[in-house]
Amino acid sequence: MTERISDAEHSVMEVLWQESPLTAQEVAERVPAERAWSANTVKTLLGRLLAKNIIAHEEDGRRYRYRPLVQRSDYVVGESRRMIDRLFGGKLTPLVAHLAERDAITDQDIAEIEALLKDLKQ
Incomplete structure (x- = not known):
């Protein structure tokens, strides 16, 4: 992996490493409660991870399902x-x-x- 990920992005990755593919809402529901993140915060982090080519997404109707590209x-x-x-x-x-x-x-x-x-x- 060439790009580093932040601590916040790492929390999202831990969710996706545990189970994927997931929607942004499903990721938000699984991120540790102490983070107290909104779905929009999770979507922002997913967007950053997509830009870094650390995760991928596929369309599922009107939403996306995200999965890790890095083990x-x-x-x-x-x-x-x-x-x-x-x-x-x-x-x-x-x-x-x-x-x-x-x-x-x-x-x-x-x-x-x-x-x-x-x-x-x-």
Whole structure:
């Protein structure tokens, strides 16, 4: 994905990744309630995502149904890479060290990381 998406656009994408195609009204009904967005706000965000070629739409009578063009897993990979590049010079070890220094890694996290590293070595 070449274009970045805002936090607001990301909320819309999470809805579409969970279920699609959906109408703008259906997206508005599924966006977390704390957003308190009107259908017009959701339509604006859908328009931005269309312009960025991150979603597509098809006509369904008098309304449009929207669907993602980008898989969630691909988005997560890109965003993770950008964050590591920007904040930690592209290195994973400083990120883990940063989290560990701030007690942000639990014993469960350590066990999962150890299991992952074991699998990667094989």
